[in-house]
Amino acid sequence: MAVYVWIEQFKGKASPASWEALGQGRAIANALGIPLTALVFGQGVDALATEAVHYGADKVIAADDSTLADYRLEPYAALLGKLVQEEDPQVVLAAATSRGRELLAAAAFDADAPLLADVLTLDVSDGALRASRAVYGGRLLSDVRAAAGRTQFVTLRVRAFRALPPDTTRQGEVRRVAPTLAEEAIAVKIEGFEVAAGEVSLTDAAIVVAGGRAVGSAEGFAPLRELAAVLGAALGASRAAVDAGYISYEHQVGQTGKVVSPDLYIACGISGAVQHQAGMRSSRVIVAINKDPEAPIFKLARYGIVGDLFQVVPALTAELKKRLGKG
Amino acid sequence: MHIVVGTRSTPDTAARLEVTPDGRVDRGDAPLVINPWDEYAVEEALLRAGASGGAVTVLALGPEEHQEALKHALAMGADRAIRLWDDAWTGLDSRGYAAAFAAAVRHLGDVDLVIFGKEAADEASDTHIFQTARALGWTLFSAVARIVALESGRIRVEQLLEEGRQLAAGPLPAVISVLRGINEPRYPSFIGIRKAARAEVPVWDGAALGLSLPAPAIQVTGLRLPPTREGTCEIIGGDTVEAQAATLVEKLLAEKVI
Known part of the structure; x- marks a missing residue:
């Protein structure tokens, strides 16, 4: 035995x-x-x-x-x-x-x-x-x-x-x-593998920085990528951001995407529909950054900042660089 | 080419769920819909069968409520739907599912490919998919993001795994599970919906399949709501975003999550 x-x-x-x-x-x-x-x-x-x-x-x-x-x-x-x-x-x-x-x-x-x-x-x-x-x-x-x-x-x-x-x-x-x-x-042959370059795997990540519809464009993910880089975090997204073409499906968290349980999940401009919650509700600490104080994500979050992600996220990155000595 | 799709009905993903005193799921007045992953499976089957002049059969294993998913697949354009059910199967586990589903596929006789959506959203399970492949003794490819080729008795697929994209190939017949993003599922047409509403969906039971299933080895002992997080959010204020950021970082350091 x-x-x-x-x-x-x-x-x-x-x-x-x-x-x-x-x-x-x-x-x-x-x-x-x-x-x-x-x-x-x-x-x-x-x-x-x-x-x-x-x-x-x-x-x-x-x-x-x-x-x-x-x-x-x-x-x-x-x-x-x-x-x-x-x-x-x-x-x-x-x-x-x-x-x-x-x-x-x-x-x-x-x-x-x-x-x-x-x-x-x-x-x-x-x-x-x-x-x-x-x-x-x-x-x-x-x-x-x-x-x-x-x-x-x-x-x-x-x-x-x-x-x-x-x-x-x-x-x-x-x-x-x-x-x-x-x-x-053995009938199955592996013919190739394209390793996702330089990115932390979403499901293994201790920290996930995720963006939603309010990110607004592919370029809009740039400040989130910077925050993720400082934290050694993986980049996630809501279905809305994926459907809008801002980021690829590999990054989708939620009912028809990946399920993640990081120590820290930072939701930027994500309203927090129940389908998104399905992919991240077991995160240990959830931070919500959203302009709309009524967004459902605040009901799930431990900490919230009501504000524009394009102001809050860079400020957070700058503060972390200072505090974590990565500046 | 004959393609089978495995599907099921699940409560609408936005439904507010409760647990009844006798431990069952109460979905209130929320509708049942096709399992959200399965629309991609049906669409992929229609595309592939269409390209080869083949047929699509949809199978759902379960009681009456699973008719909903079959009707949706018929309305999308599937040729045929069959429900697999026998009252003796109540409480069956994934091994029982696989045995019954595989028996139905064998009963159909000429199947080249079985397509499932990535998982069943209600039971959060993909075990039955993998075990169906095992019960059939067929090649299995899970998490398929793209079918690269499907010809001459072989299938080549791109799979999305934790580390990146894998290109793999193997012989047909095969069982695959597909991801969202593999296609853009069509909406059922008006004519399709009318046709589906009129369609007779036969039920194949244990006798029809010549099958007696093993006793379930998994027992669900309880169903409950997860602990609520509502009302615990601390809104970080401050005169400037810099001040808010500083406060938040302080909190996160104290939580030991950064």
Whole structure:
């Protein structure tokens, strides 16, 4: 018996959310009194395996092969499925990223086992897992439980759990396993990847600066970009700003965009329609900057400034440069 | 080319929701609409089938209320709609959904591509999509921002992942989930709406599909409203924007979020 945590990597680097999953895995393993095993699949993953131990794993199962270099569902699910079948872990965790959601859904189906997807909280009670999920665009919370007695799969909402601080003195056993599928048996080929340059990923970001219709134009995002640069923040947008063509869809936060849970969400010129709230209401601290004191965003915000974003945002950038010593 | 779209009805995204004393969702008098992601799936199916002289079948798994989404898809121009439901399926989980949906796709027989919207907005879930691909044993591409090519038994797609855009290819038949922005969904035409209103939507049940589903392994034990944030906003005043900015930065430093 063990708690497994799948460590997601892209070009050999772990996704930050994987360490959050490992941190929660540690808590679950401790509660169940069983070891915590990190699963590292990729090519050239020695450093990742060591890192996984530093972030809390007791053991690592590493598969190092060219067929696993880029994530693909077929070889990853085949290998995970084989490990689950042979070793019968009690729990399998992963971050609820694009790849994590897909992989654990497939592996759970193959194992005829339950999956609690994209959970906000997770704890153990009488050996069974209990979790809560945001449903209906975050307008409701649902408490869920998986039937005990089989491997239980769980994906964790990105940024809803905390990674442990890495401890470089920790030691753990690394076991190597071979991939289960040869390249000829894998139907899907990755033909290219265009990495979004120089930008912080929205879902991983600790701070998000977002703009709405009132930004007014593509150029209008310039002061928001400057504020984001000073804070090391990702740039978000409301659907209205995306539909108006001010910024691309990748930046959309909300019901038909991305769901983010940063420590700080600065909403600039966003009225805060319920569809936008669906993507950001679990942010820890929300700041609203809006001309209209009646805008619904102020009902969600912790701090508000009623004013013109084109005056407030540059003033905020200047103040932050001064205070954070980045001037 | 025969394309299947998986859809469902969800409460209007602006609906104010409450929880009934027996723990169910009360959407008041808000209407049911097609799941907001699914309009893109229907539109993509219509575009692709149109280009190849193919057909579009829409499937919704669930009780009567899911008729709404099917009618919307028919009004947009889908050729055929079928609802999958059996009273014995009440409370089914994503594995049950996948088994039933896959059985229906196999029953149709000649399907090349299944398209879903990115997720079901009500249950905030995409698990059923991935598990349907697994139940069929077909290629899966999620988070598709663009179909680059769909020909000669292969599909090439651009996917939007956390780090950027991935170009990937694989064989048909396949299951894909699509994002907003892949197309601009059409509005149903007047004639389309009239046609859809008159259309008979058959229901396929467990017997029709030769199916008995596994007992659900996930149990929902409670449904509740999230803690409210209303009334906690502190409006930052000041004589100048510089003063307001200084006060706000002070607060954010104290909150340890910057």
